[in-house]
Amino acid sequence: MNMLLLAGDVDPVAKAVESLLSDVSGFQRLTAQEFVGIEFGSDDVLLLGENWVSSELVAEAGLPLVGMIQHLGCTPSPVLLSIASRSDSQVIVAGIAPSIAPRVANRVIGFTGPLTVRPMPSWGVIGVGEVGTEVAKKALATRSSVGIAEIRTPRSGLLTELGVRRHSLDLLVAGSDVITIHVHAGPTASPLISDRELRLMKSDAVLINTSDSSVVDGEAVIEALERGEIAGYATDCPSDVVSAADESLADSGKLIITTNPLTNQIGAPQQIAKYVIANVEAFKSKSTVRGVYEPVDFPTIGDPSFWSSRMSPRQD
Numbered sequence: 001m002n003m004l005l006l007a008g009d010v011d012p013v014a015k016a017v018e019s020l021l022s023d024v025s026g027f028q029r030l031t032a033q034e035f036v037g038i039e040f041g042s043d044d045v046l047l048l049g050e051n052w053v054s055s056e057l058v059a060e061a062g063l064p065l066v067g068m069i070q071h072l073g074c075t076p077s078p079v080l081l082s083i084a085s086r087s088d089s090q091v092i093v094a095g096i097a098p099s100i101a102p103r104v105a106n107r108v109i110g111f112t113g114p115l116t117v118r119p120m121p122s123w124g125v126i127g128v129g130e131v132g133t134e135v136a137k138k139a140l141a142t143r144s145s146v147g148i149a150e151i152r153t154p155r156s157g158l159l160t161e162l163g164v165r166r167h168s169l170d171l172l173v174a175g176s177d178v179i180t181i182h183v184h185a186g187p188t189a190s191p192l193i194s195d196r197e198l199r200l201m202k203s204d205a206v207l208i209n210t211s212d213s214s215v216v217d218g219e220a221v222i223e224a225l226e227r228g229e230i231a232g233y234a235t236d237c238p239s240d241v242v243s244a245a246d247e248s249l250a251d252s253g254k255l256i257i258t259t260n261p262l263t264n265q266i267g268a269p270q271q272i273a274k275y276v277i278a279n280v281e282a283f284k285s286k287s288t289v290r291g292v293y294e295p296v297d298f299p300t301i302g303d304p305s306f307w308s309s310r311m312s313p314r315q316d
Helices: 012-021 032-038 055-059 078-083 097-111 129-140 158-162 169-175 195-200 218-227 247-251 266-283
Strands: 003-006 027-030 045-048 066-071 088-096 122-126 143-150 177-183 206-209 232-235 255-257
Touching: 003 012, 012 266, 027 032, 045 266, 055 218, 066 078, 066 129, 066 266, 078 088, 088 122, 097 129, 122 129, 122 206, 129 143, 129 177, 129 255, 143 169, 143 247, 158 247, 169 195, 206 218, 218 247
Parallel strands: 003 027, 003 045, 045 066, 066 088, 122 143, 122 177, 177 206, 206 232, 232 255
Antiparallel strands: none
16 A cells, blocks of 8 residues: 655645654655656555645646545645546545534634624524534534535434524525535536625625635625625635725725635644544545545435525436
């Protein structure tokens, strides 16, 4: 079993992973040039740093379709999601969501302070994977009410466990005081929130995006803020349009942007590295790998998400 690390020199998670694996047989850190000639076997693991999937050399060589790819970054690229959904792929593609979910949830809850959200608001959580579920739990702990929207059927028992109801995207957006998004970028979510959905929101509601800049129409958000159609927007993944917005929006407290990666928080790289090593060991022992990226399919008729605004009817 080979464990091959491809990451930037200043990647804190990669450094933490390397410190734990440096003396392990089969471990090797690669440069982009060295990666081009590598052949992968079904037992091999590629530890892939943030943004390296877009490297020209890596793109030219192609990522493996066998073995395991463990992504070390917060946000998977469309290439990784595409590989995970390919019918000819025999590779397990996993992320770090289970490790960072509590940190993301804390950031989301923290955004509500500077956005001056009223006490015990109604929350709308879009996407209930590892992160969305953690956000819902923390929101419920503040004695707020929570509803969810999810393109897939949530895991058995989750809604009962949380004590929440599932809604279509439109109903959730229209009825919530806080909308928070936790989905991967992709064909059903680029953008998921556009001018249409923003006009459904309450004028005193706020939108939070910690997923990907592409899932929200940044230009539409800025226009909605300027027109007073929504009360605020907070994100740690701003698009160029959002980053270039008039400073008056930030000064007024309507626009909150942070560009400090969660992987830079104190203790985060070491925590993530331990999770990554455990995932590699799980793959090696053929047990359950956590955080696996799954292809997103269209909902079936009768599923509440079937009628949500950005989902097309299933084509059988």
